[in-house]
Amino acid sequence: MKIKWSPTWQLANELQGIVLIGFSLLIFKLLVTGDVTRLVEPNMVPFLYITMFLLFFLGFFRLLNSNLKGADCDCDVCDENASLMNLALSYFIFFSPLFLFFTLQDMSFNKSILPNVQYEHGQTSSVSQAISEAEEDMMIIDDDNYLQSMDRINSNLDNMIGKEITITGFIHRQESFTDKEAVIARYVMTHCIADLGIYGYMIEGDVGGLQSDQWFSLKGKLDKKEYEGQVIPVIKMDKAEKTVAPEEDYLYALDY
Known part of the structure; x- marks a missing residue:
């Protein structure tokens, strides 16, 4: 059905794009620093290149189309009365590991x-x-x-x-x-x-x-x-x- 555009919907789409690009940049960081082999077997690295590019382009187009007013949608994020608090809690799960990995300096394995x-x-x-x-x-x-x-x-x-x-x-x-x-x-x-x-x-x-x-x-x-x-x-x-x-x-x- 056609719905009324809401700022919450646009914000959710923008956050989705940022998350996708964030994980793409995370993979890029691991590849550049060489820390990727501490997490993934070297023969699996080519698949990470594919994943990195896919995540970046999906995130880019999500941001590009984040303000499609009146688009068809039947999910909760389209609800113009949706709580910003619920939205923040939902995306906190995704932003937490991104923050951790971008601020973590030592990627060595901890036996504990x-x-x-x-x-x-x-x-x-x-x-x-x-x-x-x-x-x-x-x-x-x-x-x-x-x-x-x-x-x-x-x-x-x-x-x-x-x-x-x-x-x-x-x-x-x-x-x-x-x-x-x-x-x-x-x-x-x-x-x-x-x-x-x-x-x-x-x-x-x-x-x-x-x-x-x-x-x-x-x-x-x-x-x-x-x-x-x-x-x-x-x-x-x-x-x-x-x-x-x-x-x-x-x-x-x-x-x-």
Whole structure:
């Protein structure tokens, strides 16, 4: 039906346009600063470019057409008696995260926002590589082979027992661990920060001096043990040296 134009209707349309453009500029900021890879897997970034342009043009045309007087509309925002307070409360939900992200300076991941995250010790989503019977006795695990190595070890654990291993990661503990147990791990992202997980190896030995969440380069020998009803790999630690966190503290499962 044809309705009488109202300032509330125009304001609502303008706010919608501002919100859409605001989220477009938010994505632009993440892309320019490089912080986007702290929230989204790099292979998903091209989709963000598409989203950014779509949001900008939708917001632009929403602002351009915000004063279409007498247009057809059957939603609540067209009500000329609508309360400005209700309108403000509705759009507060959208403007709050925009304000937060535009004023936030540190985009690094805070472990406290995922208090129930558990470390993964099973098969990862990466493709396992074939194991050579004559594989070297020393395994050096780095960013380039982290998930493949995890697959290889879990798939061929009996053949891996006794092999020396060198790995770098942060120390993680869970309430069920004893004083001689810890995990050396990395954060792994599959698509976005919502599926961020801890992937690592249990370590045993004199781990009391290894502070949780601190980074260490560790050497030891592979063994196996039963944990929560599963047989998992464990590293019998020989020595550990404190090191600095890498520039890229995430690993991305889709890159493997």
